[in-house]
Amino acid sequence: MYPLAFAKEGEEVIVKEINAGYGAMQRLTSMGINIGSKIKVVRNQNGPVIVSARGSNIAIGRGLAMKIIVERENNER
Amino acid sequence: MSDRYEIALIGNPNVGKSTLFNTLTGENVYIGNWPGVTVEKKEGEFEYNGKKFKVVDLPGVYSLTANSIDEIVARDYIINEKPDLVVDIVDATALERNLYLTLQLMEMGANILLALNKMDLARTLGIDIDVDKLEKILGIRVVPISAIKKVGIEDLKKAISEEVKNKRKYNIKYPHFEPYIKKIISILQKDENLKKYNLRYLAIKLLENDKYVEDIIKKSKIWNELNPVLDSIREELSKKYGEADLGIIEERYKVIDNIVKEVVKKKSGKLTTTQMLDDVLTDEKVGILLLIPFLWMLFKFTFDVSAPFSAMIDYIFSLLGDVIKSSISNEFIASLLADGIIRGVGAVLVFFPILAFLFFAISFLEDSGYMARIPYIADRFMNKFGLPGKAIIPLVMGFGCNVPAIMATRTIENEKDRILTILINPLMSCSARLPIYALFAGAFFSAYQGLVVLSMYALGVVLALIIAKIFRKFIFKESPSYLIVELPPYQIPHLKVVLKNTWERVYDFLKKAGTIIVFGVILVWLLSVYGPSGYLGAEALTNPELLSNSWAAVIGKALAPLFAPMGWDWKACSALLFGVIAKEVVVGSLAILYGVGEENLSNIIVNAFTPVSAYAFMAFSLIYLPCIATLGVIRQEIGWKWAVFALAYEMVLAYIVALTITIIGNLIF
Structure with missing residues (x-):
């Protein structure tokens, strides 16, 4: 398990923890990123991380991406 | 007899809600605010089968957990107003995420109808949705549509007219709960x-x-x-x-x-245009390199294309003023009308083309999907100064005019982030300040003219970022809210949507900020034609002898000791006072006060100023109080309290900077 900010581009991960405040967490979950959801890292350079979750692309500020703990999907090709 | 029903439109951002609203209601739209908040409220109407439907457009929200003003507004409306029907617009290409809001609406027990939008796009992406099955599982009427292509709109209207009467109960169960x-x-x-x-x-x-x-x-x-x-x-x-x-x-x-x-x-989707574009546009390095020309284009388009229109309006109003002056014999009334009211209305209307073109460009970028990517690209840099990524657009717009720039902060959800972004905006040197720089740089620094002018813009940016950092630390103590933004698919903008958005925003400005500008201009007129001795005559506006007896001169003289360290005379101080109307007025006022035409002004000021006091005057003009229009728009957006605060901090800052320049300058030269 590691923060989303450290995930590689193209990686598919499962969200394990969201250690952000109530507001940020509610906002993430309402946009389709909740604990247990599978997300794909579309872009991760130095700025915010872009993930694909439930059919849409969402940019997440780097600070927040440090607080989202993810785990690599096991059944990779 | 006719039946009247109230229905509400709700949906996630970017689902095509405004397009559907426009298609349903046509031209009959009323725009106001939701009670107590600055969130825009749109209402329209349509008729179907002899029944009248009032359509309320709710803000675009992802959920109803009351995290933002938008969510509170939407939730309170549904709970308290109990509309006959809530039309939930759902993006067929992202059904999973969109249904989250649908479930919450069902929990509230609202009477719901699902409009499944972007069905055509879903099909091209290889997404196949079984509408009948969805209808059955949810127990809600589902109507597939394409708002953009106007497909399924009649079906939707028919479904609405049927469902307003069927108040249904839903049965979504949460097994574990x-x-x-x-x-x-x-x-x-x-x-x-x-x-x-x-x-x-x-x-x-x-x-x-x-x-x-x-x-x-x-x-x-x-x-x-x-x-x-x-x-x-x-x-x-x-x-x-x-x-x-x-x-x-x-x-x-x-x-x-x-x-x-x-x-x-x-079915397995192919690489979409969005993916291809995003590979380039959201790249860390290429993205920034492309952002700069995009912002430059936005800036150039807004201010260059609108310039002839603004000049035309300016011309028409000065012509109108002349006509009135020559046709009304009562000199007082003629001057009040021409120099006060008409000039004031003109001052408002010259903003009209600028705003129209700016909002057209912004709406265009928004509808294309690129706008959502800009904060993503700028987020890291802006965060360093305590600003959210979304602050980038208003700041760049500020170089043109602070009025539309401040209105462009509306995309920032967090109230504190938004207030901070608005407060520093007047420090971005707008185009109206350029004539002042040009005058003084030409007169004193002709060899380095360009560099000196550029240094003013740089000074503004540096001050804005420093002030942002200070205010963040001492006033808005929490760090800027995290960026969480959906990057919608790119699309070719729809002219009708863009034009409609443009008009609504411009109208809003004219209505609200307009009154305060007219009032300000009339006030300055009164200060010029009246003095301690009474009415001086309209001639005061062109006659330096008379003007020196006016209240404006009295105030300038009263201020002069305060600015004596910088070496400015009372005429310079009075000119600054007139700059409240619009900063370019400073130049014209200087000409009147020194009793020369604008073309000879630079010869006069070479004697009235030294290079150091001139540079300090330029810096002061950059920073000191926002013009009346900017002040009006700050008040409109975040209230009197912050408008007064902006005014106060800028005066203090301007004084400190001008004094510092004077001291350092005199040490060196």
Whole structure:
């Protein structure tokens, strides 16, 4: 398990923890990123991380991406 | 007789809600504000089969958990106004995420109809949705449409007219939570006063730790009975899920996953245009390199294309002023009309083309999908100064004109972030300040003219970033809210949508900021034609001898000692006072006060200023109070209190900077 900010581009991960405040967490979950959801890292350079979750692309500020703990999907090709 | 119904449109951002609203209601649109907040409220109307439907456009929201003003507005409306029907617009290409809001609406017990938008796009992406099955599982009428292509609109109207009468009950069950919900409802039932609410909704919200609902229940007589029960349930849930509210969220998504599994079939999609464009446009290095020309284009388009129109309006109004002066014999009334009222209205209307072109360009970028990417690219840099990524657009716009720039902050959701972004905006050197720089740089620094002018712009940017950092630290103590933004697919903008958005925003400005500008111009006129000795005559505006007896001169003279360290005379101070109307007026006022034409002005000021005092004057002009239009728009957006604050801090800052330049300058030269 590691923060989303450290995930590689193209990686598919499962969200394990969201250690952000109530507001940020509610906002993430309402946009389709909740604990247990599978997300794909579309872009991760130095700025915010872009993930694909439930059919849409969402940019997440780097600070927040440090607080989202993810785990690599096991059944990779 | 005609039946009247009220229906509401709701949906996630970017689902095509405004397009559908426009298609349904046509031209009859009323724009106002939701009570107590600055969120825009749009209402329209349409008729179908002799029935009249009032359509209320709710803000675009992802959920109804009351995290933002938008969500509170939408939730309160549905709970309190109880519309006959809520049309939930759902993006067929992202059904999973969109259904989250749908489930919440069902929890509230609202009468819902699902408009499944972007069906055509879903098909091209290889997404196949079984509409009948979806209808059956949810127990809600589902109408597939394409708002952009106007497909299925008649079907939708028909469905709306049928569903307004069928008040349905839904049966979405949350298997792991039903026992708890039932238990809570059995207690809630005992209070007759709670009957006006949907008890199931109250129960779910209590499990979710919703403050708003908790406050309602705390006033009820059953609170004492409910509280211990609720505590034990919450404890049980937090053992299982970490937090009780996380449990509900997880459960909602489980239900959604099951629905999606049943109704959506996905063939392997191909690489979309969006993916291809994003590979380039959101790249760390290329993205920034491309952002700069995009912003430059936005800037150039707005101010260059609008310039001839503004000049035309300016010309027409000065012509109108001349006509009135020559045709009305009463000199006082003629001057009040021409130099006060007409000039004031003109001052408002010259903004009209600038705003129209700016908002056209912004609406265009918004509709194309690129706008959502700009904060993403700028987020890291802006965060260093305590600003959110979204602040980039207003700041760049400020180089043109602070008025539309401040209006462009509306995309920033967090109130503190938004206030901060607005407060520093006047420091971005708008185009109206250029004539002042040009005059002084030409007169004193002709060899380095360009560099000196550029240094003013740089000074503005540096000050804005420093002030942002200071205000963030001492006034808005929390760090800027995290960027969480959806990057919608790119699309070719729809001219009709863009034009409509443009017009609504411009109209808003003319209506609200307009009055304060007209008032300000009339005030300055009064100060010029009246003096301690009474009415001086309209001639004062062109005659330096007379003007030196006016209140404007009196104020300038009173201020002069304060600015004596910088070496400015009272005429310079009075000119600054006139700059309140618009900063370019400073130049014209200097010409009047020194009694020369603008073309000879530079010869005069070479004697009245030294290079150091001239440079300090330029810097002061850059920073000191925002012009009346900017002040008006700050008040409109965040209220008097902040407008006064902006005025005060800028005056102080301007004085400090001008004094520093004078001291350092005199040490060196």
